Amino acid sequence: MSDLPPGYRDIPEEDRNKAQRFFEQGRKVADTGNFEYSIEMYLQGLAIDPENTEAHQQLRDMSIKRKGSGGKKLGMFEGMKLKKTSKDDKENLLNAEKLLAYEPGDKYLMLAVTQAAHKGGYYDTAMLFGAMTLQANIADPKGPDFKIFRTLTDIYKELHMWPQAVEACNWAAKMKPDDMDLQKELKDLGAQMTMWQGKYASGKSFRDSMRDRDKQDSLLEQDKDIRSADAMARQIAEAKKEYDAEPNEPGKLIKYTETLRKTEDPDQENHAIELLDQAFKKTGQFRWRKSAGEVKLTQLTRMERSLRQALQANPADEDLKKQYAQFVQERAEEELKEYTLWAENYPTETSHKFNMAVRLFQLKRYDEAIPLFQQTRQDPKYRTDAAIALGKSFLEAGFADEAVDTLREANEAYQIKGDHKSIDMMYSYGRALEAKGDTAAAIKAYSQVAQWNFNYRDVQVRIKNLRGKGGGAPQ
Secondary structure, three states, rough: OOOOOOOOOOOOOOHHHHHHHHHHHHHHHOOOOHHHHHHHHHHHHHHHOOOOOOHHHHHHHHHHHHOOOOOOOOOOHHHHHHOOOOHHHHHHHHHHHHHHHHHHOOOOOOHHHHHHHHOOOOOHHHHHHHHHHHHHHHHHOOOOOHHHHHHHHHHHHHHOOOHHHHHHHHHHHHHHOOOHHHHHHHHOOOOHHHHHHOOOOOOOOHHHHHHHHHHHHHHHHHHHHHHHHHHHHHHHHHHHHHHHHHOOOOHHHHHHHHHHOOOOHHHHHHHHHHHHHHHHHHHHOOOHHHHHHHHHHHHHHHHHHHHHHHHHHOOOOHHHHHHHHHHHHHHHHHHHHHHHHHHHHOOHHHHHHHHHHHHHHOOOOHHHHHHHHHHHHHOOOOOOHHHHHHHHHHHOOOOOOHHHHHHHHHHHHHHOOOHHHHHHHHHHHEEEEHHHOOOHHHHHHHHHHHHOOOOOOOOOHHHHHHOOOOOOOOO
């Protein structure tokens, strides 16, 4: 698997051997029917070797037997304790897996294990539980959850597991057959799968692939830059030759401009923009103008990243701070112009209106952003994100009551608790309650945020300030 994604955590051989002692003990006590102790043994072993997929599967098999023999759920307080989000990704993985061991049929807990494994860099574990989650979602008698398919698709994309990404995205597309963005994504993923077909079919795990790659990296690095530059120059020359021979053939123009874009060279990108603008003027087809705009947005993104990295390296540089702030403002204005133009030409594409609203919010034009967030909230794909942004817009615009109602509804509708999105939502809800003057409720919201992530923004200060004003006693 040559396209092994970054972030994978390999487990040293010494730790793998150490963990086996716990797994062996877990198997022995499971045979005696002492399932609770067996669960603890497996979890202790997985704390040492979180990538032992065989142990994960054994724990699951044992937990299903426990459930079948009448095993009860965890107590409410212990369950609540395990649902709290930690800074430690491995701890989050183990907590989610313990919850799942006591409720092995819960697909949302399966998803939580998958997400924690992915975030922690335990990719073989993420693949194991990802497949489990997908099948549980498909087979759910109450019907599948669209969000689960979308979350799994994103995870598989980041792991470069294109066949699995296609499968998850295909199920999502079946639920939303009229979503053109989703259909396009499925098509693009299919192309990726074809391109990388067979990379994982060898049966190698991420662990094995990592070791293979480590052996090759030192050799590849020696001539990578030279080969890459030569290969790119050849690709550009070949694409240009084909385009020059058939300048009116759309496919040749697309291939040529895409090759120019891959260089990430401003001169080459600008040449692509010129070619696309010419095609737009000649044909009147807006898709060429949109492609030119996409190149410009890519350039802006790269410029922002460069400035941000410079500021991170020199955080005390006041001139650099002003330069970055000014650029962020100008970038939002340029992006707003672009997305507005796209929305005018593709009025049924929700994504363009949502992106317009996001830029209006960034520019503090809340009164204009609110109607767009209200519109895009009707699209299931943007329902949660638009609702959160709508609540924040109401708050910034001075409509505290509307912000409270909107964010409360969003919190209640969002099914995954303790992830980044739910924390952001609950924090914003607390801000809205505080602005409304409902101090007790604001403290409660902030307290939930602190329990999920104690260091989130200024939540500690806000709790102390409100309690200091008599809003509530320390818990």
